[in-house]
Amino acid sequence: MKTSKFRNMSTVDKIFVFLVYFILSLILVIVLYPLLYVVAASFSDPQAVIRGEVFIFPVRPTLRGYEAVFQNKKILRGFANSFFYLFVGTAVNIFMTILCTYPLSRKEFKARNKISLYFVFTMYFSGGLMPTYVLVNKLHLIDTRWAIIIPMAMSTYNMIICRTFIVNNIPDELYEASQMDGCSPFRYLLSVILPLCKPILAVLMLYYGVARWNDYFNAMLFLNKEQLQPLTIVMKEILISGQVDMTKVSDASAAAKLQGMSDLLKYSTIVVGSLPVLMLYPFVQKYLVQGVMIGAVKG
């Protein structure tokens, strides 16, 4: 019934199915083309890019853009910093989320409803930008790496996703059985909960990791020192504030050359900056759907 063949359909349905495929193909092109173009441009001859000769394949392929990226000290330092914030930040996120989730998922923990409310409340109300800034300033965290790590140590939304998973997927009997064997709540967390939580940990790492890697706003707010800034800030300078100063170049061909190189550097930077996340993406895609579903169950 479900796999009704195309030729068995009525004419109306045939037109309809054709339209669906056509529109989806169009969407596919609209989403994919800009991405492919950026990759093609990053490998192309700079002059071909600014003259608009590149459409989908690299023209006169060259690696000069990537050479420029990897010779740029700022970008390399940004990369190193971003990796630091990614690994340490996500580790702190996961650690805090587990610590928070586990007691709230145990019905033996008497205060759990009140404490849940204590956390959920922070999802709907916050102090806003300035009070947070004043606080981080008062704690002397400005211009330290901790300003990026600590204020975002946990997301309540992710904590709720994690709790929903534990409550729905880890049977209560396990806890009772472990209690009879004299297992303490600490021990239960380490020996039972953590090993059974692997799928949800993958989802959380994805959510936290992407947020860490892509964050620029907190870095802009809390970090002024150049040597602490993550890649996103460096990219912001190159891609958005960065303008090639044309006034100093009198010769027209030299100006074109400079413009071309600057464009090439931008395209290569875009590719390099998105690569870590997009490389992981095919592996975590199935967890992505899971995460959205668990989050949705809670509403």
Added chain:
Amino acid sequence: MKKNSTTVPAVKPNKIKNSNWQFWAIIALPMIYAFVFAYIPMGGIIIAFKDYSIRRGILGSKWVGLKYFKQFLTSTSSVTVIKNTIILGIYSFIASFPVPILLALGINEVKNRFFKKTVQMVTYAPYFISVVVMVGMMRQLMDPRTGIINVLIQKLGGDPVNFFGDASIFRSLYVWSGVWQTMGYSSIIYVAALSGVSLELQEAAIVDGATRLKRILHVDIPAIMPTIVIMLIFGCSNIVSIGMDKIFLMQNDLNASVSEVISTFVYKIGVVNANFGFSTAAGLFQSLVAFILLVAVNKIAKKVTETSLW
């Protein structure tokens, strides 16, 4: 064995009582974190009612009552900012709400597994691109001279468009680039809801001679209505809470007349001009309106559709 099991009930209550302190010990750190980084800033909202100076601190600064709120609601520049926020929010909501639903309905109709997986994988991907890269990409591709979009427009005989320098294009640029980036990810929830539509209903509709379009209208859409309503509630309440991440990067002098929204205003007044009280008042106004909207829309949804958040 038997002896052992009889002793358990005696031990168990004791154990459970003892284990509560362990739960407290485990959750202590997250609770301290939430207190310091969520509840203390909430207390810091009183900055909005004070003439705050860093030297005197929050408690030492003078009370000014509702001065900043009056200032925010009456000055011409902030009226523009509020107007921009609402227009952009409504436009964004109207454009980005139906697209994921239509995409999901389309994906659900596709029976070819490979094509289906490809569409899903490709449309989800842009969600993971950072805003910095997103806006950087837009600037490159839409460059008036060298950007591929303008090259294509010129090839088709049109005049190049200065996308980032034209205030009248800004809103569409912001909204539709957002649709491009998030439609796939936002469709996941509907695709999942559609996979739960009962096969019996579908088959009954087929027996009754319903066309595919009719089945979508009368079986699929009613089945995912609760999900749609929930997303509608969230969407409506987000109309005033446009974050500044993306808009800040897209802003320049040429489009400032339409691109200045409450969140960017809060940032500029607070961080750049160091007018802490005024900035906090503007931010507080925004979150209050967002919360009132959330409660109101939730109430309406409850009355009309019997689906609600709480």
